[in-house]
Amino acid sequence: MTITEKILALHCGEKKVTPGQFILADVDIALGNDITAPLAIEEVEKLNKKNLPHPEKVVLVSDHFTPNKDKESANQCLVVKKFAKKYAINNYFELGCGGIEHALLPEEGFIYPGELIIGADSHTCTYGALGAFATGVGSTDLAFTMMSGKIWLKVPESMKFIYSGKLREWVTGKDLILYAIGDIGVDGAHYRAMEFRGEAISKLSVDGRLTMCNMAIEAGGKSGIVAPDETTLKYIEQFKIPKSKIKVFESDKDAKYVDIKEYDVGEIEPQVAFPHLPSNTKPVSQAGNVNLDQVVIGSCTNGRLEDLRIAAKILKGKKVHPYLRTIIIPATQKIYLQALKEGLMEIFINAGAVVSPPTCGPCIGGHMGVLAKGEKCLATTNRNFVGRMGDKESEVYLASPAVAAASAVKGKIADPAEVM
Numbered sequence: 170m171t172i173t174e175k176i177l178a179l180h181c182g183e184k185k186v187t188p189g190q191f192i193l194a195d196v197d198i199a200l201g202n203d204i205t206a207p208l209a210i211e212e213v214e215k216l217n218k219k220n221l222p223h224p225e226k227v228v229l230v231s232d233h234f235t236p237n238k239d240k241e242s243a244n245q246c247l248v249v250k251k252f253a254k255k256y257a258i259n260n261y262f263e264l265g266c267g268g269i270e271h272a273l274l275p276e277e278g279f280i281y282p283g284e285l286i287i288g289a290d291s292h293t294c295t296y297g298a299l300g301a302f303a304t305g306v307g308s309t310d311l312a313f314t315m316m317s318g319k320i321w322l323k324v325p326e327s328m329k330f331i332y333s334g335k336l337r338e339w340v341t342g343k344d345l346i347l348y349a350i351g352d353i354g355v356d357g358a359h360y361r362a363m364e365f366r367g368e369a370i371s372k373l374s375v376d377g378r379l380t381m382c383n384m385a386i387e388a389g390g391k392s393g394i395v396a397p398d399e400t401t402l403k404y405i406e407q408f409k410i411p412k413s414k415i416k417v418f419e420s421d422k423d424a425k426y427v428d429i430k431e432y433d434v435g436e437i438e439p440q441v442a443f444p445h446l447p448s449n450t451k452p453v454s455q456a457g458n459v460n461l462d463q464v465v466i467g468s469c470t471n472g473r474l475e476d477l478r479i480a481a482k483i484l485k486g487k488k489v490h491p492y493l494r495t496i497i498i499p500a501t502q503k504i505y506l507q508a509l510k511e512g513l514m515e516i517f518i519n520a521g522a523v524v525s526p527p528t529c530g531p532c533i534g535g536h537m538g539v540l541a542k543g544e545k546c547l548a549t550t551n552r553n554f555v556g557r558m559g560d561k562e563s564e565v566y567l568a569s570p571a572v573a574a575a576s577a578v579k580g581k582i583a584d585p586a587e588v589m
Contacts, residue, residue: 194285
């Protein structure tokens, strides 16, 4: 079996599962946010139950429209908070104690190898970076899981992506996943587990792996996953998780894959996804003369400490181009604090950028960076569909923090090598 099939077999009590098989599986973590949880809460409340069977497995994070942008978003967050209080859900995070959910959960030690995690958010697939099976579901599925501790799933086929060779300067996990999406398309991994392997992956940091698995959904994937290794185990050591809970799986040598893609990362340069699909990728050297109105560095894809350090390295001693807004969003409060201690915030502010509290706001065109008609934004987010960040006649380009920072200085899409 593949690593994905082994995890799913463990959680449904079977010795073996095969692609296409429907299973009822035990869930380790069920996640909801301020947009998706209220719908699930409405369904749970209809049952008039006094208790949830496993409140310790439920995690609620208000992050999409927080700090509350209007009365409607405030009410959404209030629904989540009241529900957490009513059902004694201690894993409730908002504002000062929280951050963007998909950066927050790994940081707080909720994620470790061998787990099965569902979340009412498509980018729940992020957690596969730590050797777990993680996937997004609908709000009614979340309600079912909160009430039962289980989830219905169809076992996905697996695709293997092998990245060999040595990364070029300024090439990161974001570039590797954009390159793969550009290769196979936005439905190239439809309902498949995307397994990332190879020399380049083994040398990639946890932050880089989280970025790659985060965007598996942008290729249509059911999940993304990296087999646990020394890097994984060293990362989770900090959480003092009992060894009995950690299940380290590896795909068998004779495991079956529906497709295998192999890439030499030495041939991959920083990538840019042009409007209006994450698969519309080009090397930064072929981006042409695209003037920008806004740059956003943050999100559940690239708002981690490693990302901020890369951006600060490029922006240090420089100024953001006139008439261009640059918005920096640390993904969690802990990341914000550490960036402050390291002097990164001073670099950003001296460069002319603005620093926001953790939020998903601009990524979904909600707040903190909404685009006007005709404006162009380069963002380290994960989607660039029509109207994704604001007006339907605006444009969103996707890239790494390195390309984003360089572009902020130049005022147009730029190669980091141009400004360093």
